[in-house]
Amino acid sequence: MLPFTLEKVTSVQDAIAAASSGRRFIAGGTTLIDLMREEVEQPDHLIDINMLPLSEIRIDGSDLVIGALARMADVAAHPDVQRLHPLIAESLIEGASPQLRNMASIGGNLLQRVRCPYFRMHDAPCNKRTPNSGCAAIDGLNAGHAILGTSNHCIATHPSDLAVVLVALDATMLVRGPRGERSFPVEELFRLPGDTPHLEHTLLPGELILAVRVPGGFYSRRARYLKVRDRASYEFALVSAAAALDVGDGVIRQVRLAVGGVGTRPWRLRTVEEALIGKAPDRKIFETAARLALEGARPLSGNHYKLELLPRTIVRALEMTGEAA
Amino acid sequence: MTVNVIGKPLPRVDGRAKITGVARYAADFNQPRQVHAVIVSATVGLGRVTGIDTAQVEKMPGVVAVITHRNAPRLPYAPHKSYIDPATGERLHVLQDDQVRFYGQPVAMVVADTPDQAERAAVALRISYTAERPIVDPADPKARPVVPEAGKQPDARLPADTARGAADSALADAPMRVDEIYEIARENHNPMEPHATVAAWNGDRLTLWSKSQFVINEQAEIAAIFGLPPENIQVICPFIGGAFGTSLRTWPHVTLAAMAARQVGRPVKLVLTRKQMFFTTGHRPRTLQRMALGATADGKLTSIVHEGTGETSRHEEFMEALTSVTTFLYSCPNVRTRYRLQPLDTGTPNHMRGPGEASGVFALECAIDELSYKLGIDPIDLRRRNEPTIDEGENKPFSSRSLMKCHDLAAERFGWSRRTPEPRSMRDGRQLVGMGMASASYPAFHAPANARARLLADGTAEVEVAASDMGPGTYTSMTQVAAETLGLPVERVRFSLGRSDYPPAPSHGGSWTMASVGSAIRAACIAVQEEAAKRPREGRPIEATASSQRDPDVAARFSMHSFGAVFVEVAVDPDVGTIRVRRAVGAYGIGRVVNPRLARSQCTGGMIGGMGMALMERTVLDTRDGRPVNAHMADYLMPVNLDIPPLEAHFVEEMDPHVNALGVKGIGEIALVGMAPAIANAVFHATGKRVRTLPIRIEDVLTA
Missing domain, CATH: 3.30.365.10 (Aldehyde oxidase/xanthine dehydrogenase, molybdopterin binding domain)
Structure with a gap:
């Protein structure tokens, strides 16, 4: 690990001022410290934001507001979260081991970096780590990589489970920067890699995530997060799906669906959602609609299986929304 | 008293x-004035080092020395081989020339005051190479199998070829046949404790606090490498944090620690990173096996043909008992085995828990299971019909053999009678449930x-x-x-x-x-x-x-092996293909059990190792440069707590007066052997899909 200086800030204002020169924040550090140890990340200065008053979890009208510094463990255990948005709790528990959940913040979770093994290897080309050096994964080992939203420069999946759920639930980001506060959908936080895969999110210089706001709705009644992987814990998703259904009079009135493990960012599936509206919630309907998720999918040498696994995971997640957790 | x-x-x-x-483990033995060494590993898979820019790194804070093939002492590397070293070939000589034989080979070493300083300097060290594409894929047409030199003698411990009867013609004539290819991925041992050595010289005497499963061989090996009398070397290792075979040999990092300590005139600590533990500390070799069985309609084996190939390095022929068990596990008049090696541009493999037997028995026990379905005979019954009275390979009686007792005990504790034989016939809710079993065997060495x-x-x-x-x-x-x-x-x-x-x-x-x-x-x-x-x-x-x-007369008279039976229940999700082991029961005939608490712990540990082999463990090499891509605990999957179901281990009463005065046979290896085929057989029973490649992953059963 390279030496770095650490600056502790106690107010949001100070944090933003300190970061305006392009310096970076550190919260739980569960991704950043790991990557600094391997010298993939080499910041010379970090702004410790752990003392900022941003860990509150509260209800505001029908919305759930989660402070950016709330820990994964605290959010998952929060009674309002469990009552109103059980799939947020589910995705957090599935998303990391207890030790990591105790440390990792919600803001950091959304900004965590990719798990492509080549990203962590100094001796392999990686456009994300070293712009314009090439991508070792496209012609290398890519069983875990994305089939949606890829480019000729990067094929890494976005690793966050929580982000998939938040994108499905139409959650919004609340951020503040040198030019004030703004709010936008969580989905718009993430960039597609295109030809600039080193640029991963849309935060402006000096902007700090304050909170995530999750609108209330039908989700609590029929919503599930399904994460498919080769072992039961401590592994990123091969494919995951967050699904919420609102069924009335025997037909689907509303649906929210997003998937992980397949896209270069958390992948909302609006065409699948539209195909389900007004239909009866049965397996045949789910299967037909789920095939639409493959629109534009580009499989690589090692991940053809995701073309099969993705629709199956969607179908299963939709079915599970009608089952008890 | x-x-x-x-x-x-x-x-x-x-x-x-x-x-x-x-x-205290090896890395805990800090010495006064100690400095820290970090190995710099080659980043090409085959080639030569053409330049090392040491000047910049030597100026970095705390750096004491940068050691490369240019300034490293030429070490004597006197001939020395123990039985755990490959009989053919020569061990890797470190920092003695500019050649890179495989990805991750040590090409330099940085010594600094603190571990951080040494690591930083190691990352900063710029090395240039000429590189060629290595051959690391056994399926590469340029990879040619060879007959292992040490297997050519008629009295070889691991013969390249054995035959009794006329296996090929009997196979062709058999009314029932199974003839399939089984493949097992490369695995790395991945113990918790990393390899570590603290080396301290006192004149021409050297003390090594070093993680080792064989301290006297480490002493002899380092003595030979440095051209010293063995009595000048003391190796100390009171505790080991797991090893599974990786610390049987004395690998290059021990030599490097001693070299660095001599070079800088201070004690040196060297700890491998997790990533480096995928480079030069051995691995279970990837294997490819053909297993062919011929049988009569009532399930009597008439032929077994077992042809197996394991990967090895270019510089050493690592051999393991891949085909041995096939010669005696079942009664069969016509048996032919063939064992070949495939040299690749990689580090040398070595023994990993159940070496050879675990891989060979996987092929045999899956094939027997396949035969049982073809014949419509219960798999335990099929084994009973082929239970031999003697070791037909050696033509000797067994000192003791409790295989069928193990099957009976394990089947009863497992509840095998509740199994319905047809594949995909058992469900628990939505989940497909499968029950599978296998025999296990491992020699009672002494x-x-x-x-x-x-x-x-x-x-x-x-x-x-x-x-x-x-x-x-x-x-x-x-x-x-x-x-x-x-x-x-x-x-x-x-x-x-x-x-x-x-x-x-x-x-x-x-x-x-x-x-x-x-x-x-x-x-x-x-x-x-x-x-x-x-x-x-x-x-x-x-x-x-x-x-x-062991009394050589007794040893010559008897065939001595442990036997066991493993029963497994799995659940496979019919939609998304997740495979979970729900429970496992093993029964073992291992002679006298000295401590049942420890023996059970050994067995459940081995069963978990077998779960890893069956469902998770796989070191994946990038064929472009031979790098292990998943050299990381997050990417090299092993079972975690949530994967591990209730596991039971039972021991049958077995008095064996021949093996030794204590009547003990050993248990560490057999506990892993048999688990992988039992799981694969259970997956078939659950899904109707036969997967002959380990590990079995979601993508393999998805289309079942």
């Missing part, structure tokens, strides 16, 4: 030391060993052997043997191991420590009592050293 402690489930005598952190026993004036005893305890509980079980033989309570016996100046012991692997070291301790304890009977004590310690080995 009689003390009956053999057979008692004593807790570990070293348990408290381990959980309180008092137990090697010459020595021990020293000392009776002290205060009525306590000390016992010393240059043995190791990588986790099975050697400290405890040997204390029990000594206590029982001496007639002392266990609290009054202190057993020490892990020093090369103790009486020599064989390598701590191959499931022979209990038999070999235990027998030597028993002999030393008897000897010291005889000594005590001869003369009055007069307050002085009385000491005796004794050795033991």
Whole structure:
């Protein structure tokens, strides 16, 4: 690990001022410290934001507001979260081991970096780590990589489970920067890699995530997060799906669906959602609609299986929304 | 006084030391004035080092030395091979020339005051290469199998070819046939404790605190490499944080630690990173096997053809017992085995828990299972119909063989009778449930060993052997043997191991420590009592050293093996293909059980290792440069707590008077053997899909 200086800030204002020169924040550090140890990340200065008053979890009208510094463990255990948005709790528990959940913040979770093994290897080309050096994964080992939203420069999946759920639930980001506060959908936080895969999110210089706001709705009644992987814990998703259904009079009135493990960012599936509206919630309907998720999918040498696994995971997640957790 | 402690489930005598952190592992032995070495590993898979820019790095803070092939001492590397080193080829010589033979080979070493400084300098060191594309894929058409040199002799321990009867024509004539290819991925041992060595010179004497399963061989190997008499080298390793075979050999990092310590004139600590543990510390070789069975319609085997190939390095021929079990597990008049090696541009493989047997038995036991479905015969019954009365390969009786007793016991405890035979016929809710089983076998090895026993004036005893305890509980079980033989309570016996100046012991692997070291301790304890009977004590310690080995006449008369049976239940999700082991029951015939608590722990640990082999473990190499892409604990999957279901291990009563005076056969390896085929067979029963490639992953059963 390279030496770095650490600056502790106690107010949001100070944090933003300190970061305006392009310096970076550190919260739980569960991704950043790991990557600094391997010298993939080499910041010379970090702004410790752990003392900022941003860990509150509260209800505001029908919305759930989660402070950016709330820990994964605290959010998952929060009674309002469990009552109103059980799939947020589910995705957090599935998303990391207890030790990591105790440390990792919600803001950091959304900004965590990719798990492509080549990203962590100094001796392999990686456009994300070293712009314009090439991508070792496209012609290398890519069983875990994305089939949606890829480019000729990067094929890494976005690793966050929580982000998939938040994108499905139409959650919004609340951020503040040198030019004030703004709010936008969580989905718009993430960039597609295109030809600039080193640029991963849309935060402006000096902007700090304050909170995530999750609108209330039908989700609590029929919503599930399904994460498919080769072992039961401590592994990123091969494919995951967050699904919420609102069924009335025997037909689907509303649906929210997003998937992980397949896209270069958390992948909302609006065409699948539209195909389900007004239909009866049965397996045949789910299967037909789920095939639409493959629109534009580009499989690589090692991940053809995701073309099969993705629709199956969607179908299963939709079915599970009608089952008890 | 009689003390009956053999057979008692004593807790570990070293348990408290381990959980309180008092137990010291190799990297805990910090020395005064110590500096830290970090290895720089090659980033090409084949080629030459053309330039190393040491000047910048030498100026970095804390850097004491940068050692490369240009300034490293030319080491004598005198010939030395023990039985755990490959019989053919030559070990990797480190920093002696500019050649890169495989990705990750050490090409330089940085020594600095702190580990951080050394790591930083190692990352900063710029090395240029000329590189060619290595051949690391056994399926590469340019990869050619060879006949292993050491297997060519007719009396070879691991013969390249064996035959009885006329297996090929019998196969062609058989009314029922199974003829399939089975493939097993490369695996790395991945113990918790990384390889570590602290090296300190005093003149031309060297002390190594070094993680080793074979301290006397580490002593002999380093002596040969540095051209010193072995008595100048002392190797110390009282505790091992898991090894599974990776620390049997003395790998290049030990040489490098000693080299660095000599070069800088200070003690040096060298700890491998997790990533480096995928480079030069061995691995279970990837294997490809053809298993062909011929049988009559009523399930009598008429032919077995087993052809297996394992990967090895270009510079050494690593051999393992891939085809051995096939020659004696079942009765069959016509059996042919063939074992080949495929040299690749990679590091040398080595023994990993159940070496050879685990891979070979996977192919055999899956094929037998396939045959049982073709014949419509229950798989236990099929095995019973082919139960031999003698070892038909060696043409000798077994010293003891409890295979069918194991099957009966395990089947009963498992509830095999509740199984419906048709694939995909059992469900639990949505989940497809499958039950599978397999036989297991591993040789009851025994090697010459020595021990020293000392009776002290205060009525306590000390016992010393240059043995190791990588986790099975050697400290405890040997204390029990000594206590029982001496007639002392266990609290009054202190057993020490892990020093090369103790009486020599064989390598701590191959499931022979209990038999070999235990027998030597028993002999030393008897000897010291005889000594005590001869003369009055007069307050002085009385000491005796004794050795033991298996009676060669008995060894020649009997075939000696452990046998076991493993039963597994899996659940496979029919939609998304997740495979979960729900429970497993093993029964083992391993002679006398010295400590049932430890033996059960050994067995459940081995079963978990087998789960890893069956469903998760796979070291993936990038064929462009030979790099292991998943050299990381997050990417090299092994079972975690949530994966591990209830596991049961049972032991059948087995008195074997022939194996050794203690009647013990060993247990470490057999506990892993058999688990992978039982799981694969259960997956087939659950899904109707036969997967012949390990590990079986979601993508393999998705289309079932």
